[in-house]
Amino acid sequence: GSYTQLIGATPGSRQYAAEYSGSINGDRMTLSVRIADLSQTIGPFVLVAGVEKSWPPCRFP
Numbered sequence: 715g716s717y718t719q720l721i722g723a724t725p726g727s728r729q730y731a732a733e734y735s736g737s738i739n740g741d742r743m744t745l746s747v748r749i750a751d752l753s754q755t756i757g758p759f760v761l762v763a764g765v766e767k768s769w770p771p772c773r774f775p
Contacts, residue, residue, distance in 0.1 A: 717749050717756075 717732035730752060736745035741764065746757035 717747055719752075 715732050715734050717730045719728045719730065721727060730749050733748040733750070734745065735748070736743060736758070738744075741762055743761045743763075744757075745759045745761065746755055748755045
């Protein structure tokens with residue numbers, strides 16, 4: 715897959731190849747994103763079926 719990174723104070727983005735991995739156990743899904751070009755792994759994130767989550771609006775830039 716791919717990962718899009720927002721850049722700095724000016725609008726813009728960079729896209730990187732990404733590897734998504736995870737598992738499902740009952741109603742829970744655990745997900746991590748590995749971006750090799752950045753030597754970075756994001757997560758793990760735990761998502762639960764039927765549970766909604768909201769975040770405040772993005773203040774980028």
